[in-house]
Amino acid sequence: MSGHSKWANIKHKKAKTDAIKGRIFTKLAREIMVAARAGGADPNGNFRLKIAIDNAKAANLPNDNIQRAIQKGAGAGEGANYEELRYEGYGPGGVAIMVELMTDNRNRTASEMRHLFSKNGGNLGETGSVSWMFTEKGQLDVPKEDLKMDEDEIMLLALEAGAEDVASEDESYEIFTEPDSMQEVRQVLLDSKIPIENVAINLIPVNRVEIADIEQAKKIIKLIDSLESHDDVQKVYTNFDLAESLEDADL
Template sequence: MSGHSKWANIKHKKAKADAQKGKVFTKLGRELIVAARAGGADPANNFRLKIAIDNAKAANMPNDNIQRAIQKGAGAGDGAAFEELRYEGYGPAGAAIMVDIVTDNRNRTAGEMRHIFSKNGGNLGETGSVNWMFKEKGQLTIPQEDLELSEDDLMLMALDAGAEDMDDDDENYLIITAPEDMEAVHQALLEQKVLISEAAINQLPLNTIEIADPEHAKKIIRLMDALEEHDDVQGVYANFELADSLSDEDLD
């Protein structure tokens, strides 16, 4: 998945910059609010909230911020104003894109999503226009540099716990599970002292298209960046890979 790794590495660099700017705390806080609202404030009985808390802690979000967000979601604040939405559309070169949103103003967000797509060479589609190209999967991200096990041992451990597959993006191992099995696999890895930097239910493409043209590549990177920078966006999923033939200069 080397072409995918090229895009993944770009995302990692940007994620680090977002963390430094504090933008990531906004997104984590909204997920905490929505998770607590959906399943209650007790992480022992709300796996989505437990994962949200783990992800927030992995990003070094202060405990006070975490607790305030949970309280908002549980009703002690304005958390009830947020709702979850999904937008679907196409980017340059016909890449399929889905965007998960948490917003307190769906009309404003809809207009902004439409503007971002059109400004960056894409177009917003109707509900159902591209979601058939994706499959919902659990994904556990494990930094390679912090792993004390071998790759083979990690894979065997994950498969024994119920995982479907393991992949990598040069910097991390990615454990793929059925959504309903992610909790068991997550717990099994934690019990073996495996550091998990992120856990999420993601939309993985059933098939991918390769983008080799530098202009198309630049345009889709700009579109993905614009979507991911939006405060209401919780996740962006796409079915493209960047060709290995593209150099860093091609993508600048």
């Protein structure tokens, strides 16, 4: 379903770099705010908020920041009123790109997204132009470090709990579920003392487009980096994969 690609590994390593820089803290706090606003400030009755808090703690977001984000989302104190949006488009080589973001100014963000796509050799599309190339799946990342189960054992446990697929990456196992099954699978893993690094509903490409040209690959990655660096952007999804010939390329 996913994983087993050099691009997946690049994204995983890049996410760690972003966390070191602190950029991801803003995205995590924003997700907590929106989750609290949508479903209330009690994580026991708001699964989205519970997951957002768990992910924030896994990334070492300070507890004070977490509590402030919950309070702002629940209406205590002043804070921007964020709305969730998705933008769709094409990158160099015709690869599909989906952008999830939270913004307090829809018009400004639309203009800036259009500029970023155009500047980096892409095109912002209409709603529905590429979304059909992706499917929503729950994703749970289990770090391999200090894990006392081997790949077969973790796969059997996950599948018996209701997961659809398990992919092995360099540093973690990616467990995929139907969105409605994610909470149940997560609980089975926790009950089995399995550490979970990240839990989310992600967009998984139905089919991947292989890119073998290094210059084209660089342009795609530059566009994705530009989008991910935007303050309003939470996640960027794409359906491209790097050809084996680029395995050792400097990207």
